[in-house]
Amino acid sequence: MGKLTVGALRAVLVVMLAGTGFVQAGMVWALVTGSDPEDGSLPLTPLRVITILGMVSVQVAVVCVWRLVSMVRRGTVFSHAAFRYVDVMIGAIVAAALVWFGVTGINAPGQRDDPGVTLIMGGVGVAILGVALIVLVLRMLLAQAVARDVEATRMQAELNEVI
Numbered sequence: 001m002g003k004l005t006v007g008a009l010r011a012v013l014v015v016m017l018a019g020t021g022f023v024q025a026g027m028v029w030a031l032v033t034g035s036d037p038e039d040g041s042l043p044l045t046p047l048r049v050i051t052i053l054g055m056v057s058v059q060v061a062v063v064c065v066w067r068l069v070s071m072v073r074r075g076t077v078f079s080h081a082a083f084r085y086v087d088v089m090i091g092a093i094v095a096a097a098l099v100w101f102g103v104t105g106i107n108a109p110g111q112r113d114d115p116g117v118t119l120i121m122g123g124v125g126v127a128i129l130g131v132a133l134i135v136l137v138l139r140m141l142l143a144q145a146v147a148r149d150v151e152a153t154r155m156q157a158e159l160n161e162v163i
Contacts, residue, residue, distance in 0.1 A: 006072075017063075020059050027048040027051050031048050053095075053099050057096040060088060060091075060095075064086070064088050064089040064092070087139070090135050093128065100124060100125045103121070104118060
């Protein structure tokens with residue numbers, strides 16, 4: 001992985017962390033001060049809490065990606081330590097999907113006249129779960145790569161003994 005690619009990815013990750021932190025701060029400020037009174041059309045307090053939780057799941061995934069990129073740069077990504085970050089990332093993506101389903105459930109009563117919106121929102125939640133499944137498949141590929149790396153190391157050690 002080239003330095004330019006790593007630098008660009010890290011810049012995107014920093015922007016994502018800053019953006020999610022800004023959104024969280026805004027939601028916490030609105031919760032604490034009550035400066036945005038609810039008009040009854042949507043339950044804003046639960047939506048704000050869900051937004052804060054959703055941002056946490058994004059932040060966890062971003063930190064895991066950062067750590068995995070660091071491991072790639074060091075050449076240690078094909079190790080058992082990488083599984084911890086991949087597993088946490090899968091959990092964060094599933095949590096984000098559950099948070100999204102929560103938003104969908106809160107929004108659904110207001111969409112009785114147009115249930116298509118709720119169906120689309122549910123579809124987005126299923127798509128988020130699809131991303132978790134893709135990362136799970138990538139985890140399986142990582143497991144195969146780690147197993148082959150361990151086997152290659154063992155075979156190299158045997159070859160060195162013979163020589």
